[in-house]
Amino acid sequence: MNMLCNYNWPGNVRELRNVIENAIVFTESNVITKDILPSYLNSTGSLDTIHSSNQVFNQIGSDENMNGITIGEARKLNQKMTAEMERDRILQLLEQFAGNVSEVARVMGISRNTVYRRMKTYKIEA
16 A cells, blocks of 8 residues: 555556556455555655655545455556546536636547536536
8 A cells, every 4th residue: 555655656547557457467365555556756856756655545534454355446546546536527627617627628638518417416416
């Protein structure tokens, strides 16, 4: 878990998702350990990234054993992190574009209706 928290993630959520999916495929048990994860994750990211990642994991409540995580936990964690990041991104863009949903949709590369659906899902009011 520390390796995942400390990595910079230049590929953002897609890279994280890919690493987790590969770890799930290559693990021989139901626990993902650091020897399953790619070696490049040992490099440390920026302090801001480490701090924000640790905040997300603390919000999720992961004071559990950091030596391994079950596949089910990894999937739930990935889904929750993805949703939180998407919600934060939508809020950021709505603020940036003064509530203009069309601009938010354009920047995110999704349809306006999809933005409205996700706003409803994340309980974001326009």
